[in-house]
Amino acid sequence: MQKKAYDQVLDYLKERIERKDIVYGGKIPSERELVETLGISRNSVREALRIMEHTGILESHHGKGTYLVNRMGESLSDVFSMLVLMEESNYREVTQLRKILDKQAYVQACTSITEEGKEKIQRIASRMEAGDLEERMRADHELHRTIYEYSQNHLLLLLLDALSKLIHEQGEIVLRQAASIDTGRWICLHQKIAQCLIEGKIEEGLMSVEEHYQWLECEIKMC
Amino acid sequence: MQKKAYDQVLDYLKERIERKDIVYGGKIPSERELVETLGISRNSVREALRIMEHTGILESHHGKGTYLVNRMGESLSDVFSMLVLMEESNYREVTQLRKILDKQAYVQACTSITEEGKEKIQRIASRMEAGDLEERMRADHELHRTIYEYSQNHLLLLLLDALSKLIHEQGEIVLRQAASIDTGRWICLHQKIAQCLIEGKIEEGLMSVEEHYQWLECEIKMC
DNA sequence: GAGTGGTCTAGACCACGGC
DNA sequence: CCGTGGTCTAGACCACTCC
Numbered sequence: 001m002q003k004k005a006y007d008q009v010l011d012y013l014k015e016r017i018e019r020k021d022i023v024y025g026g027k028i029p030s031e032r033e034l035v036e037t038l039g040i041s042r043n044s045v046r047e048a049l050r051i052m053e054h055t056g057i058l059e060s061h062h063g064k065g066t067y068l069v070n071r072m073g074e075s076l077s078d079v080f081s082m083l084v085l086m087e088e089s090n091y092r093e094v095t096q097l098r099k100i101l102d103k104q105a106y107v108q109a110c111t112s113i114t115e116e117g118k119e120k121i122q123r124i125a126s127r128m129e130a131g132d133l134e135e136r137m138r139a140d141h142e143l144h145r146t147i148y149e150y151s152q153n154h155l156l157l158l159l160l161d162a163l164s165k166l167i168h169e170q171g172e173i174v175l176r177q178a179a180s181i182d183t184g185r186w187i188c189l190h191q192k193i194a195q196c197l198i199e200g201k202i203e204e205g206l207m208s209v210e211e212h213y214q215w216l217e218c219e220i221k222m223c
Numbered sequence: 224m225q226k227k228a229y230d231q232v233l234d235y236l237k238e239r240i241e242r243k244d245i246v247y248g249g250k251i252p253s254e255r256e257l258v259e260t261l262g263i264s265r266n267s268v269r270e271a272l273r274i275m276e277h278t279g280i281l282e283s284h285h286g287k288g289t290y291l292v293n294r295m296g297e298s299l300s301d302v303f304s305m306l307v308l309m310e311e312s313n314y315r316e317v318t319q320l321r322k323i324l325d326k327q328a329y330v331q332a333c334t335s336i337t338e339e340g341k342e343k344i345q346r347i348a349s350r351m352e353a354g355d356l357e358e359r360m361r362a363d364h365e366l367h368r369t370i371y372e373y374s375q376n377h378l379l380l381l382l383l384d385a386l387s388k389l390i391h392e393q394g395e396i397v398l399r400q401a402a403s404i405d406t407g408r409w410i411c412l413h414q415k416i417a418q419c420l421i422e423g424k425i426e427e428g429l430m431s432v433e434e435h436y437q438w439l440e441c442e443i444k445m446c
Numbered sequence: 447g448a449g450t451g452g453t454c455t456a457g458a459c460c461a462c463g464g465c
Numbered sequence: 466c467c468g469t470g471g472t473c474t475a476g477a478c479c480a481c482t483c484c
Contacts, residue, residue, distance in 0.1 A: 063462030093378040155316040286481030
């Protein structure tokens with residue numbers, strides 16, 4: 001089992017990334033350059049670049065070049081959506097996972113959040129009360145995301161993004177219905193979470209998150 | 224922004240997978256067939272196949288063909304390891320995530336485990352006591368994996384596999400040291416988890432899992 | 447030997463972005 | 466206009482598997 005040609009490209013680029021020779025947002029050598037450097041055909045180079053692009057670390061721009069980026073969240077959500085497609089997973093498992101991630105993110109955010117962060121949470125909570133359905137949906141997403149940001153765990157944030165996208169694709173309509181049917185409860189639950197976070201109440205906040213998910217499950221069943 | 228050629232292949236195959244036209248372990252059309260069917264070049268076909276292979280749903284076998292498989296765990300662990308490579312994540316975040324997944328898996332396994340499962344856990348725990356270091360390392364992995372299996376959540380199991388592989392690559396030596404230095408405690412902690420699971424003690428088992436991770440953190444710091 | 451994946455050749459043309 | 470990615474042509478040869 002000898003190495004495949006495109007593996008050379010993967011190794012070569014990973015090594016340069018590790019050496020910080022290529023940095024975030026930076027350009028990688030053009031396809032034709034890699035052909036010369038590594039002495040392989042353009043086909044093989046392109047196979048490697050497609051893999052890395054799909055992994056979420058490269059982005060090719062027609063006419064400009066290929067750049068080092070961080071879009072691994074999208075790549076993860078692709079994998080998850082393939083899992084669902086192949087019926088190896090389902091909506092129940094996805095929300096189950098999100099619940100425990102939400103809880104953990106909440107706990108960590110509680111101890112790490114700054115004053116600035118608390119103000120941000122406060123602003124989002126206010127918007128939830130005032131805005132229309134669209135505005136509330138956006139605020140909902142921002143609230144959850146902000147909590148993850150202050151959890152100081154990139155891995156959690158990445159998984160949130162991946163799961164969010166998946167839930168977005170699958171459960172958008174359901175969530176929309178639920179949020180519009182029982183608006184009062186929906187706002188109340190989110191504000192409770194926000195309030196607990198601001199006041200640093202870990203246990204109470206956790207219960208709110210739990211409540212939030214129980215409410216979601218109920219609403220989903222009713223739809 | 225029009226569609227890229229290889230996207231046609233992705234769409235075509237995904238559609239056939241969704242229709243159950245291609246099943247697990249089954250063979251997909253050969254590259255040359257896809258060229259004819261879709262009217263695109265072999266290069267483009269291959270780019271698409273490389274993407275899907277790297278996503279963990281295809282596997283090409285030289286001289287045989289390309290098959291539909293489920294190796295998405297490996298694909299996930301690739302993404303995670305790229306994250307670490309690009310210093311967007313680290314060992315702390317990975318173990319933190321694993322801890323909460325372990326806990327959740329434990330809780331769900333507690334309520335879903337069968338008599339057969341309990342016997343399996345019992346056997347693994349015994350092996351841990353009797354065997355040498357290698358045997359214990361294997362038993363350790365099997366214990367954790369069995370718990371995930373009975374959690375009845377494929378997504379959790381998939382993430383475990385991905386994280387395990389990553390930890391294996393990064394922390395193998397540390398774990399080995401820790402396990403050999405403080406063998407008694409190590410065995411004791413695992414047996415406690417096993418025992419709690421068999422007896423259905425949720426809260427007590429959760430504390431054991433927590434203890435297990437605290438012990439790990441201590442040992443890692445000491446190394 | 448037939449079929450398959452893995453790789454390469456040596457070009458070509460197009461579409462796009464930046465100068 | 467030049468460099469870039471996106472795609473294609475029309476083959477070719479090798480290594481591998483299965484029969």
